[in-house]
Amino acid sequence: MSALHGLLARLIGDFGATLLLGAGGILLYLTFNVLFLIWLERKVSAHAQRRLGPMEVGPHGALQTIADMLKLLSKQLVTPLATDRFTFLFAPILIFIPTICLASLVPLGGASAFAEMPNGLAVVVVLSGITVIAIFMAGWSSNNKYAVLGGMRSVAQVVAYEIPVLLSALAVVLIAQTLDLNEIVSGQHVPYALYEPVAALIFFIGITAETNRAPFDIPEAESELVGGFHTEYAGMRFALFFFAEYTNMLVLGCVGATLFLGGWKGPFADRWPFLGPVYLLLKGYVVVFLMMWARWTFPRLRFDQLMNFAWKLLIPVALVNLLVTAIVLQAVPLR
Amino acid sequence: MSLLRRILTGLRSLLVGLGITGRHMVRPVVTLQYPHERPDVSHWGGPIELVTFPETGTHDCIACNACARICPSDCFDIEGVRPAGLKKMRATKFLLDFSTCSLCGLCIDVCPTDTLKYSAHYDDAAYDRALTVNDLLAPFGQDPYLTPAKTP
Numbered sequence: 001m002s003a004l005h006g007l008l009a010r011l012i013g014d015f016g017a018t019l020l021l022g023a024g025g026i027l028l029y030l031t032f033n034v035l036f037l038i039w040l041e042r043k044v045s046a047h048a049q050r051r052l053g054p055m056e057v058g059p060h061g062a063l064q065t066i067a068d069m070l071k072l073l074s075k076q077l078v079t080p081l082a083t084d085r086f087t088f089l090f091a092p093i094l095i096f097i098p099t100i101c102l103a104s105l106v107p108l109g110g111a112s113a114f115a116e117m118p119n120g121l122a123v124v125v126v127l128s129g130i131t132v133i134a135i136f137m138a139g140w141s142s143n144n145k146y147a148v149l150g151g152m153r154s155v156a157q158v159v160a161y162e163i164p165v166l167l168s169a170l171a172v173v174l175i176a177q178t179l180d181l182n183e184i185v186s187g188q189h190v191p192y193a194l195y196e197p198v199a200a201l202i203f204f205i206g207i208t209a210e211t212n213r214a215p216f217d218i219p220e221a222e223s224e225l226v227g228g229f230h231t232e233y234a235g236m237r238f239a240l241f242f243f244a245e246y247t248n249m250l251v252l253g254c255v256g257a258t259l260f261l262g263g264w265k266g267p268f269a270d271r272w273p274f275l276g277p278v279y280l281l282l283k284g285y286v287v288v289f290l291m292m293w294a295r296w297t298f299p300r301l302r303f304d305q306l307m308n309f310a311w312k313l314l315i316p317v318a319l320v321n322l323l324v325t326a327i328v329l330q331a332v333p334l335r
Numbered sequence: 336m337s338l339l340r341r342i343l344t345g346l347r348s349l350l351v352g353l354g355i356t357g358r359h360m361v362r363p364v365v366t367l368q369y370p371h372e373r374p375d376v377s378h379w380g381g382p383i384e385l386v387t388f389p390e391t392g393t394h395d396c397i398a399c400n401a402c403a404r405i406c407p408s409d410c411f412d413i414e415g416v417r418p419a420g421l422k423k424m425r426a427t428k429f430l431l432d433f434s435t436c437s438l439c440g441l442c443i444d445v446c447p448t449d450t451l452k453y454s455a456h457y458d459d460a461a462y463d464r465a466l467t468v469n470d471l472l473a474p475f476g477q478d479p480y481l482t483p484a485k486t487p
Contacts, residue, residue: 044360046364047359047360047364048356048359048360049359050359050362050363050364050365050366051364051365051366052364052366052368055368293353293356293357293360294353296356297352297353297355297356298349298352313342
């Protein structure tokens with residue numbers, strides 16, 4: 001890796017080499033991750049219903065997603081009449097960008113994240129809110145009533161659930177006394193989920209809602225809105241929304257793992273640095289698995305229930321939790 | 336306090352739900368991978384076929400047409416000859432139009448030699464109506480009673 005980096009650094013400079021390798025590595029891994037997660041989702045859903053799921057393509061259907069991808073790639077790209085063409089085409093691309101930026105912010109190992117930021121957590125919160133703009137762009141530009149409704153629901157939902165996510169992350173910041181994700185991890189001798197179980201639960205609910213996952217999947221509620229914001233998208237453009245959803249799941253799961261489950265920390269992670277990313281991804285995948293488990297267990301919330309749940313329950317509870325955390329920290333400082 | 340109770344009962348019900356799906360996740364799956372695994376359907380009453388008797392190694396259809404007469408759907412088309420030196424007739428043609436058969440089983444009940452039975456086939460399929468006519472003699476090949484023995 002470092003040899004490749006040196007070679008590239010001579011060609012395009014040190015910064016360019018880091019950028020290229022980091023972005024390439026992250027994109028490559030995230031692509032693999034999507035293929036894996038879609039397969040995993042189908043397996044989880046199948047086994048929750050005591051079915052087998054995909055079994056035919058590859059061992060235990062492992063190559064099924066690749067076959068699906070090839071099928072989607074070969075489909076015709078249809079752009080409906082009277083769409084806002086630029087917005088329509090740009091939305092599936094834009095939905096990716098904040099997710100990839102987020103992925104580069106998560107500290108992977110003892111060394112650092114790919115992109116270090118002294119105020120990493122603030123940037124994470126801001127970036128995760130951008131996805132909704134892409135969703136709304138897709139919904140608005142499609143010139144379709146279902147897509148518009150899905151897009152508007154998505155905006156309302158993300159605005160509502162951003163707040164409890166932020167508040168529960170703030171509780172962690174209060175304990176860690178820093179916004180730097182790397183320092184939050186290195187200060188985390190005991191997973192903060194044990195100090196802050198309520199905040200961890202709220203954060204989990206919040207990221208489930210932010211990724212538009214069931215039981216909060218009303219922006220794409222099939223039974224009411226056809227496909228919601230991606231109704232008019234076909235072929236690979238549709239696949240890009242899927243890509244973004246599953247990438248988002250893993251990345252936000254990893255952010256959650258960083259904040260509450262000790263990030264890259266684990267047994268022997270100090271001695272062998274390569275274990276750091278492994279631990280982080282394992283914890284991230286545990287969070288993702290929990291999200292899938294919840295999806296195949298709970299029914300979808302009605303829209304007013306969803307809003308009531310966020311505004312009347314999650315936000316007050318998160319605020320009280322933050323207050324209690326502050327008071328307790330004043331009484332018994334952790335360090 | 337009622338709000339707190341509602342939150343707690345709600346949370347509990349969510350955990351119960353997760354418990355149910357979680358339990359099912361670790362239980363064995365019930366799916367049968369159909370083309371690779373086939374279910375045991377020996378109790379199944381599939382399309383009518385001729386019985387192979389172990390003593391003779393062949394069927395015992397005497398072309399009496401009892402099945403054809405009792406059949407409510409007129410499925411059968413049977414012809415037979417009496418081979419030289421044999422008291423009973425032997426069927427030379429036994430066609431069953433499965434597209435009209437209702438699997439009522441009257442032919443099985445009426446057969447004087449008990450040479451009809453339900454088979455265990457269950458996934459017969461055809462693209463052409465003509466292909467649904469089953470030749471029940473086909474599995475037996477050349478009838479040993481109809482080829483005159485060269486040496487006694």
